[in-house]
Amino acid sequence: MKRLNYISAIAFSSLLVACATTEPSVKPVATSAAGIPMMVTYTLNDGKDWKQVSAGLLGWGDGVAEFKVMDEQAHVRIKQKASNEWNIQLKRPLYLLEGMRYEITVEASADAPSNIAFVVQQSEGKYETYFRQVELLSTQPETFTYQFTMPKDEINAVFAIMFGNGKPGVNFNLRNIKFTSVY
Numbered sequence: 138m139k140r141l142n143y144i145s146a147i148a149f150s151s152l153l154v155a156c157a158t159t160e161p162s163v164k165p166v167a168t169s170a171a172g173i174p175m176m177v178t179y180t181l182n183d184g185k186d187w188k189q190v191s192a193g194l195l196g197w198g199d200g201v202a203e204f205k206v207m208d209e210q211a212h213v214r215i216k217q218k219a220s221n222e223w224n225i226q227l228k229r230p231l232y233l234l235e236g237m238r239y240e241i242t243v244e245a246s247a248d249a250p251s252n253i254a255f256v257v258q259q260s261e262g263k264y265e266t267y268f269r270q271v272e273l274l275s276t277q278p279e280t281f282t283y284q285f286t287m288p289k290d291e292i293n294a295v296f297a298i299m300f301g302n303g304k305p306g307v308n309f310n311l312r313n314i315k316f317t318s319v320y
């Protein structure tokens with residue numbers, strides 16, 4: 138029995154030594170002089186850091202939707218049509234750098250032909266728009282990929298997917314949402 142405990146202790150000690158390292162487990166991300174991450178990849182991440190906007194429920198406009206975000210997918214059901222596309226949206230805050238190229242990829246469909254807008258803009262103030270693309274979705278999933286170069290630093294930006302032009306009862310289905318910097 139002592140021999141078994143001795144062997145177990147040696148094996149456990151060897152495991153601890155093998156697992157120990159002087160390298161950090163997560164490598165730091167390069168940042169700009171202002172401390173903004175230069176290389177970024179944002180996904181749906183089950184809705185973490187994403188805001189669901191239904192202006193009709195928030196009291197500053199019309200349009201109501203039901204959002205379900207899970208398993209790296211988003212399902213948006215329009216309950217009340219909005220007068221503006223931005224009154225119903227799923228958005229994520231971003232920090233963007235001048236001159237950096239970014240890529241947006243989204244796989245999307247709707248159960249009836251419907252417009253959807255992919256927008257990168259300031260999250261407040263003048264709402265300056267840096268990228269905007271409207272697509273007509275069909276019932277078959279389609280992957281949309283876009284690239285744009287940021288014209289200036291923006292620490293208060295958002296990537297928004299806007300559904301406000303959808304008719305009541307329409308279901309939007311999204312997956313493989315990705316916003317990333319590219320070189």
